[in-house]
Amino acid sequence: MHAVLLLMMMVFAAVMTGCSSGPDYKIDIIKELYYQKDKPSPFEIKVTEAGKAVTGLTVTADLSMATMNHGTVKVKFAEGKDGTYAADVKVPMNGKFEAAFLLKKDGEKTEKVIEINVVKPEGVAKINGQWITDKDVSFYKFINQLQLEINRDAARKNYSGKQLEEELAYLDSQEKVLDDQNKLLTQIIRLRSMALLAEEKGHKVEAAEVDAAVEKARGQYAQFASAQALIQHYGEEKFWDVEKQQYKLIVLAQKVQKDLVDQAKKENPKAGDQEIYYQAQKQYEDLLISQINSLKIEIL
Incomplete structure (x- = not known):
């Protein structure tokens, strides 16, 4: 009996070893x-x-x-x-x-x-847990459309003849870019990433700064009839409410740009403005890439 029991225990142990879940x-x-x-x-x-x-x-x-x-x-x-x-x-x-x-x-x-x-996603991408929604992407598409129409108006004012035809043909070719979600997401990610960096550096945005930036934008759009027509069709109140949120991010990003310009001036006191801004822009892009790499970005 003891021999049989021992054999059964050995077989059981062998079976259990074979079913092990591994590492x-x-x-x-x-x-x-x-x-x-x-x-x-x-x-x-x-x-x-x-x-x-x-x-x-x-x-x-x-x-x-x-x-x-x-x-x-x-x-x-x-x-x-x-x-x-x-x-x-x-x-x-x-x-x-x-x-x-x-x-x-x-x-x-x-x-x-x-x-x-x-779960169902709340948008098309996330940055550090914050969603980029379909509405965000649609708004950036509209902003690009707005800029395209402004560029068309500017071309009609500044060019004529064959040069105007070529410029308008080029702008027409850019219509396809408006539907490129990856490009729109890139624009959103760039701005939000730099705004986050500005906050990490201790920068803050005052309401007066945002209001001033928005009023400046109003003045620029007011110069172009096509821009005004698009904004009215979109809904003026809705447009400026969203634009105000965007300018909070823009002003933050501009503070980082100013830091880099000031730094470039300090490091290159004899350099001209063009060289200063070139160096600052290069540092901005390097900083942006580093910042994006440090964030948790998910694209669906």
């Missing part, structure tokens, strides 16, 4: 999964073991809803840098999902199950 990996969600109708969303995780990034894994997952039966979404991840793994995932709806991960490396398999909450 003790930890999975953290780097980029949350969102539900977008008929469209996949980026999903990114980071795998660590004892606080260190784990590379060289083959990562797959089965996603299923926790409370409803909508089938299983199979996901295969591609490896990125420093233990990150990403995939584009199309889920049937928002809600709570169970993600059953299978991680393989050097013949060892690890299974991990985590719960994720899939």
Whole structure:
């Protein structure tokens, strides 16, 4: 009896060893999964073991809803840098999902199950948790359209003949850019990133500064009939309310520009204005790239 019991215990131990979950990996969600109708969303995780990034894994997952039966979404991840793994995932709806991960490396398999909450996105991108909404993108499209019409009016005032035709043809070609969401997002991200940097540096914006900048913009738009017509069609009150919010960011960014101009003047006391502004602009772009890289930016 004792021999039989011992044999059974040994077999049980062998079976348990074979079902071991492998290395003790930890999975953290780097980029949350969102539900977008008929469209996949980026999903990114980071795998660590004892606080260190784990590379060289083959990562797959089965996603299923926790409370409803909508089938299983199979996901295969591609490896990125420093233990990150990403995939584009199309889920049937928002809600709570169970993600059953299978991680393989050097013949060892690890299974991990985590719960994720899939929600509808509030916009098209996030900067440090703050959404860039569809309305934000639409407004920037309108601003670009406004500038395009101003440039057309200016061309008609300053050029004639063939030169005018060429200028108007070029401006017509820029219409396509208005629908380029990536370019619009880039404009938004640049401004918001620099405004955040200005606040980090201790800069603040007074209401009077914003009001002065907005009034200056009003005066510039008033010079062009096409701009006035577009603003009226958009809704003057709505336009200037949104524009005022934009100018808070613009004034903040201008404070960083002024800091860099002052610094360039101090470092190059004999340089002319053109050289000063060139150096300041170069430093501004370098600073902007560094700032963007330091922020958590998610684009859906």
